[in-house]
Amino acid sequence: KNEVEQSPQNLTAQEGEFITINCSYSVGISALHWLQQHPGGGIVSLFMLSSGKKKHGRLIATINIQEKHSSLHITASHPRDSAVYICAVNPYMDSNYQLIWGAGTKLIIKP
């Protein structure tokens, strides 16, 4: 069993839909990251969370430390949101360079 699991693996939706991507982890963590990778592109950090909720534009990330679960939401989705979304965690009491990575969720938004 992977220590960081994302669901769904693949998601196709229509433009304008509300999108939710989930990340569950089995270790204690000091921080959780959400990153975005466009097809053929580089990897960009979206959020770093240790508690609560963060919002940036149409993107919202939440984390529930007790339940070891985080969600990434996209409101009013647009075809340019099509990308792979990756969850990664910093294990608690470990150095920040040893991230544990999820396998990613491939999101396709159709116009």
Place this chain on the structure above:
Amino acid sequence: NAGVTQTPKFQVLKTGQSMTLQCAQDMNHEYMSWYRQDPGMGLRLIHYSVGAGITDQGEVPNGYNVSRSTTEDFPLRLLSAAPSQTSVYFCASSSAEGTYEQYFGPGTRLTVT
């Protein structure tokens, strides 16, 4: 700031050849890492460094060497390329303090024939 830069962007090697992938950052970050990304798989850590002169192995270090003589540079050397090393390679850096936000280079697409 240029952030994290990687060269080359694309490279084709023959089996047995050696080469160095370059990575540099201008943010004075202590931590630097090399990852490989294969189709259908998540990022896998090859080597990492917590500061100049200090490196350590990650999950998949075999066939690769690194060094960190300066804070800015963290080159990855392929000693004798094999087809199994065909992959996309990403360099990343982060600060030892604050948010631990990860900054990635644009990647190097390597094909070994």
